[in-house]
Amino acid sequence: MxxxxxxxxxxxxxxxxxxxxxxxxxxxxxxxVPLAPAVLLLIxxxxxPIVWSVWAAFTNAALTGxxxxxxxxxxxxxxxxxxxxxxxxxxxxxxxxxxxxxxxVGQNLLGxxxxxxxxxxxxxxxxxxxxxxxxxxxxxxxxxxFTWAAFLGREGSLNTALAALGLPPQNWxxxxxxxxxxxxxxxxxxxxSMMVYSAALQEVPPDLKESARVDGASGVQTxxxxxxxxxxxxxxTNLILITLQTLQVFTLIYIMTGGGPGTRSETLPxxxxxxxxxxxxxxxxxxxxxxxxxxxxxxxxxxxxxLRAEGSV
Amino acid sequence: MTISRLRLPARAAAAAAVLALAAAGxxxxxxxxxxxxxxxxxxYGGFMALHNALEDVKPAFEEANPGWxxxxxxxxxxxxxxxxxxQLMQRSPSTAPDIVYEDTFWIQGxxxxxxxxxxxxxxxxxxxxxxxxEAVGPAVTAADxxxxxxxxxxxxxxxxxxRELLESAGVEVPWEPETWxxxxxxxxxxxxxxxxxxxxxxxxxxxxxxASSMQGFQMLLAGTEDRLYDEASGLWVTRSQGFNxxxxxxxxxxxxxxxxxxxxxxxxNIGSVVGQEWLPEGRLAIALDxxxxxQTWLETGGRPWPExxxxxxxxxxxxxxxxxxxxxSMSGGWALAISAHSPNPEMAFEAxxxxxxxxxxxxxxxxxSEIPVRDDVREDPAYVEANPAxxxxxxLVDVTEFRPAFAEYPQVxxxxxxxxxxxxxxxTPEEAAQIYAEEVTGIVGPEMVTEAP
Numbered sequence: 001m002x003x004x005x006x007x008x009x010x011x012x013x014x015x016x017x018x019x020x021x022x023x024x025x026x027x028x029x030x031x032x033v034p035l036a037p038a039v040l041l042l043i044x045x046x047x048x049p050i051v052w053s054v055w056a057a058f059t060n061a062a063l064t065g066x067x068x069x070x071x072x073x074x075x076x077x078x079x080x081x082x083x084x085x086x087x088x089x090x091x092x093x094x095x096x097x098x099x100x101x102x103x104x105v106g107q108n109l110l111g112x113x114x115x116x117x118x119x120x121x122x123x124x125x126x127x128x129x130x131x132x133x134x135x136x137x138x139x140x141x142x143x144x145x146f147t148w149a150a151f152l153g154r155e156g157s158l159n160t161a162l163a164a165l166g167l168p169p170q171n172w173x174x175x176x177x178x179x180x181x182x183x184x185x186x187x188x189x190x191x192x193s194m195m196v197y198s199a200a201l202q203e204v205p206p207d208l209k210e211s212a213r214v215d216g217a218s219g220v221q222t223x224x225x226x227x228x229x230x231x232x233x234x235x236x237t238n239l240i241l242i243t244l245q246t247l248q249v250f251t252l253i254y255i256m257t258g259g260g261p262g263t264r265s266e267t268l269p270x271x272x273x274x275x276x277x278x279x280x281x282x283x284x285x286x287x288x289x290x291x292x293x294x295x296x297x298x299x300x301x302x303x304x305x306x307l308r309a310e311g312s313v
Numbered sequence: 314m315t316i317s318r319l320r321l322p323a324r325a326a327a328a329a330a331v332l333a334l335a336a337a338g339x340x341x342x343x344x345x346x347x348x349x350x351x352x353x354x355x356x357y358g359g360f361m362a363l364h365n366a367l368e369d370v371k372p373a374f375e376e377a378n379p380g381w382x383x384x385x386x387x388x389x390x391x392x393x394x395x396x397x398x399x400q401l402m403q404r405s406p407s408t409a410p411d412i413v414y415e416d417t418f419w420i421q422g423x424x425x426x427x428x429x430x431x432x433x434x435x436x437x438x439x440x441x442x443x444x445x446x447e448a449v450g451p452a453v454t455a456a457d458x459x460x461x462x463x464x465x466x467x468x469x470x471x472x473x474x475x476r477e478l479l480e481s482a483g484v485e486v487p488w489e490p491e492t493w494x495x496x497x498x499x500x501x502x503x504x505x506x507x508x509x510x511x512x513x514x515x516x517x518x519x520x521x522x523x524a525s526s527m528q529g530f531q532m533l534l535a536g537t538e539d540r541l542y543d544e545a546s547g548l549w550v551t552r553s554q555g556f557n558x559x560x561x562x563x564x565x566x567x568x569x570x571x572x573x574x575x576x577x578x579x580x581x582n583i584g585s586v587v588g589q590e591w592l593p594e595g596r597l598a599i600a601l602d603x604x605x606x607x608q609t610w611l612e613t614g615g616r617p618w619p620e621x622x623x624x625x626x627x628x629x630x631x632x633x634x635x636x637x638x639x640x641x642s643m644s645g646g647w648a649l650a651i652s653a654h655s656p657n658p659e660m661a662f663e664a665x666x667x668x669x670x671x672x673x674x675x676x677x678x679x680x681x682s683e684i685p686v687r688d689d690v691r692e693d694p695a696y697v698e699a700n701p702a703x704x705x706x707x708x709l710v711d712v713t714e715f716r717p718a719f720a721e722y723p724q725v726x727x728x729x730x731x732x733x734x735x736x737x738x739x740x741t742p743e744e745a746a747q748i749y750a751e752e753v754t755g756i757v758g759p760e761m762v763t764e765a766p
Contacts, residue, residue, distance in 0.1 A: 062426070063397060063400045064419065064423050064425070064428075065426055065719075068400075068404070068422075068425070068426030154580070171576050260581070261518075261519065261579050261734075262734060277397050278393060278723060279723055280400070
């Protein structure tokens with residue numbers, strides 16, 4: 001179900017294109033005029049800021065100081081500084097760790113595992129598990145961040161529990177801040193992968209699994225050779241979506257650790273915010289945003305290519 | 314109308330109407346009434362002192378100037394966001410308020426950005442101007458020598474200490490340290506006598522943010538011969554002896570375990586831990602902190618502690634070796650400034666002069682637990698008697714110093730915190746000062762840096 005809604009069948013797209021191209025001038029007015037308000041709004045509030053931020057990335061735009069009065073075009077200076085800035089490299093590595101740990105491994109595998117385990121369970125179990133997991137997903141990011149900060153904090157619930165068991169307390173937020181935010185993001189985001197996979201698994205014809213079992217395949221072998229190949233497209237689609245979601249996670253990290261201690265959980269979005277708003281360097285901040293956009297674009301291009309290759313098989 | 318001729322669905326017309334309204338709303342901005350003065354300020358974190366003060370100013374201003382209106386526009390946003398918000402507002406004449414409430418150390422940057430109007434001309438015609446203490450003048454004076462704000466109040470910094478802990482450790486009370494070594498010696502005495510007590514706290518490292526740089530590091534640096542920025546040459550100073558010595562002090566505090574455990578020191582909330590737990594519970598002997606700290610312990614504060622003024626003593630932070638002037642302090646504080654876009658700067662100044670007159674200043678500093686900048690308010694018995702520490706902390710205004718108020722300062726300050734954190738966690742002061750020098754050169758440019766001999 002979900003896999004087909006996530007990747008619209010090409011036939012529908014083709015039908016829409018021919019439908020709009022046919023009518024004459026009167027026909028154009030027929031769809032252009034009602035669309036105009038929406039298009040204008042999109043241009044004003046979506047395209048406008050994007051164009052502005054691309055332009056700003058090539059200037060020394062600032063919130064205060066002399067550069068705010070006389071904003072100048074500086075060419076590729078922001079990008080040169082960016083390449084030489086150890087903070088950017090640090091943030092890039094942390095962003096990739098965060099992406100890999102919380103999305104590609106954490107949410108993806110945990111979501112798949114939950115979806116597999118929930119198959120063939122009774123309705124009560126399914127309803128209970130989905131409510132809990134989806135509940136975490138529905139919570140606003142700020143609430144999630146505060147919850148996890150309270151849980152992992154030095155005098156938080158986790159340490160209270162550890163102490164009750166006679167175990168030494170841990171200071172996660174200080175000792176392993178990136179791990180703490182990865183955990184929180186897995187907790188928050190797993191529901192999405194779980195729902196995508198639950199839907200995809202329902203599409204796997206039961207008779208295929210049945211026949212595999214008759215042929216003597218074990219549970220793991222059935223999963224490896226029957227189920228996974230059949231839901232490959234959903235896996236790729238899910239990976240694209242959670243990658244894009246995870247790359248832009250800001251609120252969670254900003255509230256939990258503020259990017260610290262030091263810069264040990266400062267991912268690209270947090271660094272971008274710090275540069276643009278704490279230090280007032282709008283130009284440099286938007287340059288970092290463009291880099292983030294490029295990274296996201298690159299990753300999705302890789303996935304889309306893989307997806308297309310899969311589709312043609 | 315063309316729209317009705319096309320007989321479009323009602324929905325499209327409605328959408329167009331909404332769009333037209335939205336466009337009209339964008340262009341309008343605040344209704345630019347010729348006879349209105351707007352003032353923008355912050356009420357974040359329950360900070361109502363200014364709001365209450367301005368509510369008294371409004372009728373006074375309107376009565377004195379018939380036909381004019383003072384429009385109060387309180388924002389309620391966290392401090393960093395407040396700065397962004399007002400800077401964005403000041404970028405355009407259609408959104409800029411007439412009067413804006415600014416942290417004094419944003420002033421230079423906002424003057425460079427062309428956001429603020431100079432006030433010397435108006436100050437010259439205002440008899441109260443001479444009441445403003447000379448020591449706080451630099452805080453609102455930009456590089457061009459003109460004043461750009463009128464201060465509401467300020468703050469100072471010094472040492473709070475637990476009388477009983479120091480006395481029982483053999484330190485003479487009232488305690489009056491004359492050098493850094495005296496401070497460390499007292500902390501060592503406490504450490505020997507009370508192993509379960511934290512002998513000394515100063516804010517340090519990146520999590521405590523500006524408190525580390527200003528309340529911690531710059532309180533040390535101000536007691537040396539060096540500064541972060543050399544006023545005379547207009548250059549940022551790196552590799553100075555004073556910078557190294559200050560870092561060495563930080564290193565000593567954590568090497569000898571005179572300070573709080575490192576994970577506590579690097580807790581972003583350490584400020585409230587000190588005020589709400591450590592000092593009231595007698596778990597900390599000496600705290601380098603701000604004049605406003607006692608606000609928490611008043612009946613109206615977050616952690617009432619009626620005995621605080623008997624259990625705690627307070628004294629000035631000494632200079633490094635007892636050199637003149639013997640005590641140091643750093644100050645911040647907020648001011649009312651006039652936007653460069655204001656069509657009525659004279660009337661805006663009129664409103665500011667009412668807000669900062671003797672009576673309103675006294676009310677404001679009492680409500681906000683700030684240090685008066687007007688000499689007549691500082692000496693007013695009503696102020697002196699309001700809090701037993703008021704007289705002492707307001708006396709520090711005579712020696713107090715301000716942060717270098719430049720657009721680059723927040724980034725330089727960030728590097729100060731990084732340098733502090735690295736000596737706390739094992740680097741030598743020389744290594745940290747070297748990295749600081751390289752980073753600061755990168756931030757302000759090599760032509761803006763001087764190396765101390």
